[in-house]
Amino acid sequence: MALAFFEALYTRSMLSEASIEKIRQFYKYQKTSVRLEIQVLLYLGVLLVSGGTGVLIYKYIDQIGHLAIISGLLLATIGCYTWCFLHKEKQALRVAESDKESSPVFDYVLMLGAILMVTLVGYLQSQFQLFGSRWSLASFIPMVLLFATAYYFDHRGVLALAVTNLAAWLGLTINASSVFGLAELDSNRTIITALGLGVFLTGLSWVVKRSSIRPHFEGTYHQFGTHFFFISSIGAMLNFEGSWPLFFVLLLAGAGYHYLKAIRERSFYYMVVMVLYSYIGITIVFIDKVLSMLDRGPNTIYITLFYFIGTGIGLATLLISLNKKLRHHDSLSHS
Numbered sequence: 001m002a003l004a005f006f007e008a009l010y011t012r013s014m015l016s017e018a019s020i021e022k023i024r025q026f027y028k029y030q031k032t033s034v035r036l037e038i039q040v041l042l043y044l045g046v047l048l049v050s051g052g053t054g055v056l057i058y059k060y061i062d063q064i065g066h067l068a069i070i071s072g073l074l075l076a077t078i079g080c081y082t083w084c085f086l087h088k089e090k091q092a093l094r095v096a097e098s099d100k101e102s103s104p105v106f107d108y109v110l111m112l113g114a115i116l117m118v119t120l121v122g123y124l125q126s127q128f129q130l131f132g133s134r135w136s137l138a139s140f141i142p143m144v145l146l147f148a149t150a151y152y153f154d155h156r157g158v159l160a161l162a163v164t165n166l167a168a169w170l171g172l173t174i175n176a177s178s179v180f181g182l183a184e185l186d187s188n189r190t191i192i193t194a195l196g197l198g199v200f201l202t203g204l205s206w207v208v209k210r211s212s213i214r215p216h217f218e219g220t221y222h223q224f225g226t227h228f229f230f231i232s233s234i235g236a237m238l239n240f241e242g243s244w245p246l247f248f249v250l251l252l253a254g255a256g257y258h259y260l261k262a263i264r265e266r267s268f269y270y271m272v273v274m275v276l277y278s279y280i281g282i283t284i285v286f287i288d289k290v291l292s293m294l295d296r297g298p299n300t301i302y303i304t305l306f307y308f309i310g311t312g313i314g315l316a317t318l319l320i321s322l323n324k325k326l327r328h329h330d331s332l333s334h335s
Contacts, residue, residue: 003027046108050115057123066127073120080113084153107157114149114158118142118165139169151213156220163201163224170197172228191235198229226270229254230277237284244289251281262326271322279315283307 003023010020057069084106091106121142124130131137146162149155170193202225209218233254236247255278262270286307294300 046112046115049112050119053116053119069123070120073116073123077113077116077120080109080116084110084113088153107155110149110153110155111157111161114146114161117145118161136169139165143169150217154214156217159217159220160224163220167194167197167224167228172197188239191232191239194228194232195236198225198227198232201225202229226258226273230273234277234280234284237281238288248281248285252278255281262322266326268323268326271326272319275315275319275322279311283311 006015006020006023009015015023053073057064061069087106091103121130121138125135125138131141143162143165146158146165150159150162172190172194201221205218205222205225208221209215230251233247233251237244237251240247255274258270258274261267262274287304291300291303
């Protein structure tokens with residue numbers, strides 16, 4: 001389209017032969033975007049810097065000294081935030097005028113600054129008890145700063161860090177060796193807190209989407225809310241022996257809501273999430289509740305084996321069918 005514009009100018013004698021030839025040469029070869037590769041490299045760079053900083057502090061804290069560590073973290077954090085403040089207006093103009101995505105360099109410098117800020121606060125609390133015995137403040141203060149950063153700079157990555165800090169402030173922590181990644185998922189308090197947070201974030205996403213302040217943050221809030229809701233519902237089914245049917249019905253209700261959302265937004269992501277969590281819940285009911293009433297023996301093993309084979313095939317078929325359904329809805333909407 002741009003080449004046609006320049007050709008039109010040339011036919012009107014508004015461009016010289018030499019100029020139009022240079023423009024033709026420019027458009028002759030297809031340009032390849034390396035934005036994804038740059039984003040991956042910058043993401044790896046942020047991970048290496050933040051992870052390397054943590055390892056360096058952990059292994060050489062005695063040799064480096066507290067003052068040097070605090071000064072280094074503070075200067076690096078201030079440097080990242082200062083650079084982002086200086087480039088914020090330029091970044092906003094670039095996005096508004098050219099309708100492009102924000103610069104990956106800007107995004108990841110801000111992300112690095114946010115991570116270093118959280119590291120600094122955590123270090124001050126662990127080594128010098130900055131907030132005394134009130135450890136919750138060590139999560140609350142960074143959480144407020146992260147939310148402010150996310151909304152001021154319009155950054156969904158920092159918003160994800162803020163929501164994670166919100167969960168930590170409420171007592172939800174991550175442990176790779178625990179069930180579904182949430183530590184103490186067998187604790188009633190953890191389950192109820194995670195369930196409440198999931199419902200809150202899902203409701204908040206509905207409000208944010210209909211507001212004039214960063215409505216595109218809806219997806220981040222909703223995705224966190226979705227996973228907190230489903231994981232805590234499954235944890236409740238396993239932990240609350242007497243009331244597991246209530247949480248199973250709650251899980252199915254959540255699955256129905258996400259099914260409608262997936263159809264409405266033509267989102268295969270929410271469809272997959274809904275199907276997988278529903279499958280886990282149904283499997284728990286069948287294996288832990290139904291089969292547990294039978295005598296343990298060869299028949300139970302065979303039933304379990306055939307169950308997973310049959311449901312595995314059915315699950316794949318269902319996902320393929322739902323994907324076709326979403327494509328059909330998409331084609332109807334564009335027709």
